Amino acid sequence: MKKMKFIITTCLCFSLSVFSQTNPKKQVQKFTTANKKITVYTTAADTNLKLTATDNLSFTASKQPVETEISVFVEPSKKFQTFMGIGGAVTDASAEIFAKLSKEKQTEFLNAYYDAQKGIGYSLLRTTIQSSDFSSGSYSYIEEGDKDLKTFSIDHDRKYRIPLIKDVIKTAGGKLLTYATPWSPNAFMKSNKSVLKGGKLLPEYFQPWANFYAKFIKAYNKEGIPIWGTSVQNEPMATQTWESCLYTAEEERDYIKNYLGPTLKKEGLGDVKIIAWDHNRDLMVQRANVIFSDPEASKYVWGLGFHWYETWTGAQPMFENVARVHEAYPDKKLMFTEGCVERFDAAKYQFWPNAERYGTSMINDFNNGTVAWTDWNILLDQFGGPNHVGNFCFAPIHADTVTGELIYTPSYYYIGHFSKFIRPNAVRVSSSVSRSYLLSTSFLNTDGKMATIVMNHTDNEITYNFIIAEEKAIVKIPAHAIQTLVY
Known part of the structure; x- marks a missing residue:
């Protein structure tokens, strides 16, 4: 009996020894300030x-x-x-103004944003699906009435926007997390028969519009611009004078689970991330509750995008709503998808509170669980445009198209305090x-x-x-x- 006990003990010790050698405990390096x-x-x-x-x-x-x-x-x-990145939007407006710069100023501009040593090292990019207000005019990738999308073409983007995006990606080192957002379906697909001033997507065009996202993503992928994700709709609760379309929380939930999610999966684009909401912090908790409480919709959604314009009412920013979504749905990601200083005024290029708005928002949003942060236009002209409905705004950098000079605002430097020193895959x-x-x-x-x-x-x-x-x-x-x- 004693001999048997010895054999069992020996075998057990040997087994534990082998296990400890084949499954070494992962050593977590502790951060230290020693000698730093x-x-x-x-x-x-x-x-x-x-x-x-x-x-x-x-x-x-x-x-x-x-x-x-x-x-x-x-x-x-x-x-x-885990941090994903910081960046801005390459809009038609930004691309049109960039094309007017001298080669020397174009290089300066690209380095200022996308070179981590010479500039502030932007690491993500947002762009539009079709036109937004920050375009010289409304346009579409298809002929009006083409529900089968037979005339689909991104030729419009090949003039200004795609060349700039390619330059941006090259300057950033060959890779840049890129996502795209629609401002409106085509006029014939909508209840108000206009791409402007709200309206809703008509039920008979739910599927053609879902096919449209897939067409766009594949077209950009083919151009060498991999699309990481798409949001469902820019600002789905706002009837704007520019391109806009309305979805209630229930309508967006059902569109994702019945059309957009299944369509992207069917088209071999199931790895493309779907971002819900893409609007202000004020209603983001309600939108998250409706969409994420539905398992069939939630399974397609990577996370929630949000903006900072809830202050249009005169109220303070609702930073706590970001925290409320994060604590309720910790498995879903949070991304700041748009912010800019509204109501352009050339006398306020160096207005310091504009920069402090960025710093306050970024610190609060990150501390409340946000993984990525995206500014709006990366470049605008000396009038805060072009914008085809007169919604002129600030960008971190402006170009004076008369003098050819670049104008750096304090916001550029405030953003840089984050984007230059916090790199992708950092942990808060x-x-x-x-x-x-x-x-x-x-x-x-x-x-x-x-x-x-x-x-x-x-x-x-x-x-x-x-x-x-x-x-x-x-x-x-x-x-x-x-x-x-x-x-």
Whole structure:
């Protein structure tokens, strides 16, 4: 009996030994501040600081901070969503203005956005399916009345938009996450017989319109522009003077589950991500509840897209609604799909609150679970267009088509504090502040470097403790400034 026990014990030990060798426990490398320096990059109002390296700091021992101090705390072990990217939209307007630039300015522009060393390293791109308001006019890929899509052609896009997108992808290193959005089905498919001013997609054209997405995606794929995803409809609750189409939550749910989802799958495009909503934060929770509570619709939907224009009512941004969707549906992704500063005014090119709107939104959206963030037009002219219905807006960069010069707004630099230093596949970690004077978010990049963004929206310079575990640095941030700390 003792001999048998010895054999069993020996076999068990051998088995455990073999198991431990063939299934080694994955070692998770712990982030450490040991021997690290902090490089501080700053952009500040009323200074020449624009993504400028302003400090090189060391960590020292930290003790319990007191309430009279202002502190930023980072906890690297608490990890959240994986970051996908930051970018902007290549619209017809952007492409038309880009074509008017000199070759030298075109190169400068491409590098400014898409080169991670020379510029701010945009890593994703949105574009339109057919026309939007930011086109010189309304247009279609098919002849009016062609429900069989026999005349489908993207020749219109080959003049300006496709060449720019190809240049952008090349500058970004050969790959760029690209998704596309329709503003309206064709007039004959809609209840109001117009691509403008809302209206609804008529039931008899549900299938032809679903086929339209597939045609577009395949056509762009063939051009060497892989389409990663598509949203169902830009701003489906807004009757706009420009291209628009309305869907209630139930209508969008049913269109996804009965037409768009099955059609993309049937056409061999089942890997193309479907983004629902693509409208403001105010109604996003209700839209998520309706669509995601239906398993047949939800299975086709990658996540929810949202915009920031809920402030048109005079109310404050509804950042908490992003958090509500994330906590209710953690398996679904959240993507900011559009934002810009409305009502263009050339006197406000350097208006600092425009940039702070970007910084505030990006920090809050990321802290509430957002995985990607997309600005609207990457380039507009000195009038905030072209826009065929007069809806002129700001872009981070404008081009004066008379002088040929590029005009960089503060928004460009504020976005750059995120896009240049947070790279795709980074993971957000816990970041918090002790006073409302500051905002902060932090991401750990795949190369092991942490990027912490700190924003000061007050009129005063602030000195703050930057604390990680038992170490800290003392940092100064100017009034109305944003910093990225890389360490």
